[in-house]
Amino acid sequence: MALNLYNTLSGRVEEFQPLKNNEVRMYACGPTVYDYGHIGNFRTFVAIDILHRHLQQSGYQVRHVMNITDVDDKIIRNSARDGVSVQEYTAKYEKAFLEDAAALNIERPILVRATEHILEMAEFVAELERKGFAYRTDDGSYYFRIANFPGYGKLSKKDFAGMQDGARVDVDDYEKDSARDFALWKAPKPGEAFWESSIGPGRPGWHIECSVMSMAELGETFDLHAGGEDLIFPHHENEIAQSEAKTGKPFAHFWFHARFLLVEGEKMSKSLGNFYTLRDLVLMGHKPSSIRFLLAAAPYRHQLNFTFDGLQQAAASVTRLRNFRLRLTSSQFAEGTNPDVSELAAETLKRLQAGLDDDLNTAQAQGAIFDMIRSVNALIDAGQVLRDDVPALLATLERFDRIFSVLSDDDLPKMRSIAEWAKAEGREQEISEALALAVAANQLSDAEVENKIAEMGAARRARNFAASDALRAQLATAGVVIENTKDGIRWRRK
RNA sequence: GGCGCGGUACCCAAGUGGUAAGGGAGAGGUCUGCAAAACCUUUAUACGUGAGUUCGAUUCUCACCCGCGCCUCCA
Known part of the structure; x- marks a missing residue:
C-alpha cells in the first residue's frame, strides 16, 4: 500500500x-x-x-x-x-x-x-x-x-x-x-x-x-x-x-x-509568556524524548495543543514503551514458539504501516503498538510467550521506533550538554532542580549501579530489608529505578 | 471580509452510516518482605448546538455557536 x-x-x-x-x-x-x-x-x-x-x-x-x-x-x-x-x-x-x-x-x-x-x-x-x-x-x-x-x-x-x-x-x-x-x-x-x-x-x-x-x-x-x-x-x-x-x-x-501548535491553548508568543525554546524545556527538566513523543504522536495536520500536562503524559508513554522492551530483553522465556504471538506481531506491523500510510497518522500507529504491548504483557504473564517469539516482537517495536525514535535511553547526555551550555552562557540559575537531579543521576556508572544492586541482592537474601531499602533509596536519588522480578533484579534510569 | 482547519470522556487523542482505538490520570484487585513494573476490572446512553437525509448518524447535508490559522518575510 x-x-x-x-x-x-x-x-x-x-x-x-x-x-x-x-x-x-x-x-x-x-x-x-x-x-x-x-x-x-x-x-x-x-x-x-x-x-x-x-x-x-x-x-x-x-x-x-x-x-x-x-x-x-x-x-x-x-x-x-x-x-x-x-x-x-x-x-x-x-x-x-x-x-x-x-x-x-x-x-x-x-x-x-x-x-x-x-x-x-x-x-x-x-x-x-x-x-x-x-x-x-x-x-x-x-x-x-x-x-x-x-x-x-x-x-x-x-x-x-x-x-x-x-x-x-x-x-x-x-x-x-x-x-x-x-x-x-x-x-x-x-x-x-x-x-x-x-x-x-x-x-x-x-x-x-x-x-x-x-x-x-x-x-x-x-x-x-x-x-x-x-x-x-x-x-x-x-x-x-x-x-x-x-x-x-x-x-x-x-x-x-x-500545522502550527498552540501552547496552553493559545498561539505561542513572547508577549503571552508561553514561548518556549527546546532548551527552556530541557532546563526545566523535561527529556528530549518526551518532547519528541509529544510532538510526533499528534498527526501533523492536527493543531496540537502543547501543555506541560501533555508533556508529562508523553513521558509516561515513553516509559511504558521502554519498560516493555526491557521486559522482553531481560525476562526468561521458555523454549519454543507460539504462532499466536508471531501473528500478533505481523498484524501490528500491518497496522503501523497502514496508519502511517494514511497521511502519517501517527496516532494510529501509536494505538497499534500499545495494543500489542498490552496483549503481549498479558501473554507473558500467562507464560504464553516463548523464547523464539521475542525477536519478532522486538523487531516490531524497532520498526515503530524507526519512526518515533524514543526508545533509546540517551536523554541524559543530551540534558547534561544543555546544562553545560546554560552554565557557559551564564544562565546557570535557569537550571531547574529536576534537571540538576537528572544530570547528577548520570554520575553513577552502570558498573557502580550493578555493584550496588549486587549488594542489595545479598541484603535481600539475608532478609535484611532495611539495608536493601536503604540501597534502593540511594539508587533512587541517583535516578535509578529498581524492579524486583521473578527473573532477578532489573534496573533502569529514570 | 476572503480562504482554510477543528470542536470526541478529567487530560491528550484515533475512528466508523449500524451504536465509540490508544495513552495519561483516577478507583478497586492480583503479584511483591515493602515497593516498582506488569496484568485484570472500572471510568463517554454517546462524539459543540439545532434541524434535515436515512430503517439507523458521532460519521452525510444545512444552519448556528465556539476555538484556531493564513491573508507580505512568524515553523
Whole structure:
C-alpha cells in the first residue's frame, strides 16, 4: 500500500508517487538562524522528519535537502546591533539548531546555506528579468511582477485576478509597481551588509534562496516541498512563481505543511509568556524524548495543543514503551514458539504501516503498538510467550521506533550538554532542580549501579530489608529505578 | 471580509452510516518482605448546538455557536 498524503497544492489527500521510480527528492524550508529554535519550529521539523523516515522505511531512496537561512533583515539588524559579522552571528544559532535537532533525533538532511549561493541567486534574478518577470527599481532592487505569472495564488488558493492595487503601498521602503510584487533582490541601505553580484550590490530576497537551492540540489522539478503552514503564503506561493516563471516547468509536485501548535491553548508568543525554546524545556527538566513523543504522536495536520500536562503524559508513554522492551530483553522465556504471538506481531506491523500510510497518522500507529504491548504483557504473564517469539516482537517495536525514535535511553547526555551550555552562557540559575537531579543521576556508572544492586541482592537474601531499602533509596536519588522480578533484579534510569 | 482547519470522556487523542482505538490520570484487585513494573476490572446512553437525509448518524447535508490559522518575510 502506498502513502496517501495531503497535498496543499491540490487540497486533497493523494497517493504519493515519486517522479523517478524509487527516488524521492524532497526539500524542506529550514530555520532562519537568528535565535534559538522554539517548540513550534520543532513541531514542524519533527513532522518533516517523520515524513522522511516513513518514506525511507517504505523503501524509497530519500534525498532530503534543507536550507539554513543565514541572511535576512533580522540577522543583518541583530548582527549590526551586536557588532559582529553576519557569519559570526549566524554560526552560533546554526550550531544550536543542529544540536537541538539532534537532541530530538531528527535525521540530518543535506544542508544548504543561503550565503553560499548568493551569486546563483543573482543569476536567477537576471534570468527572470530577461524573461520579463522581474524589474529593477531606481535604488537597484529587483521585484517579481506578479501580473505576468498567471498561476499566482494556486497554492494558497487566493484569487488575485480580480484584485486591484490601490494606491502604491510602500511596505518595505522600496518602490515597486504593485503592492503584491515581492522582492527578489534588495539593494543595500547605508551601513548594511551586502554582496557584490552580476546584478549589482545587495542581498537576496527571502524566497529566492529556496528556488535556487532546491533546483541546484534536486533539479527543476522534484517530488516534495515541506514547511510550516505559515509558509504557504507568501513564501511558497512566491517560490512557485519564481521557479515556474524561470523554467516553465512544474516546481514541486507535493506540498506538505505542518500545522502550527498552540501552547496552553493559545498561539505561542513572547508577549503571552508561553514561548518556549527546546532548551527552556530541557532546563526545566523535561527529556528530549518526551518532547519528541509529544510532538510526533499528534498527526501533523492536527493543531496540537502543547501543555506541560501533555508533556508529562508523553513521558509516561515513553516509559511504558521502554519498560516493555526491557521486559522482553531481560525476562526468561521458555523454549519454543507460539504462532499466536508471531501473528500478533505481523498484524501490528500491518497496522503501523497502514496508519502511517494514511497521511502519517501517527496516532494510529501509536494505538497499534500499545495494543500489542498490552496483549503481549498479558501473554507473558500467562507464560504464553516463548523464547523464539521475542525477536519478532522486538523487531516490531524497532520498526515503530524507526519512526518515533524514543526508545533509546540517551536523554541524559543530551540534558547534561544543555546544562553545560546554560552554565557557559551564564544562565546557570535557569537550571531547574529536576534537571540538576537528572544530570547528577548520570554520575553513577552502570558498573557502580550493578555493584550496588549486587549488594542489595545479598541484603535481600539475608532478609535484611532495611539495608536493601536503604540501597534502593540511594539508587533512587541517583535516578535509578529498581524492579524486583521473578527473573532477578532489573534496573533502569529514570 | 476572503480562504482554510477543528470542536470526541478529567487530560491528550484515533475512528466508523449500524451504536465509540490508544495513552495519561483516577478507583478497586492480583503479584511483591515493602515497593516498582506488569496484568485484570472500572471510568463517554454517546462524539459543540439545532434541524434535515436515512430503517439507523458521532460519521452525510444545512444552519448556528465556539476555538484556531493564513491573508507580505512568524515553523
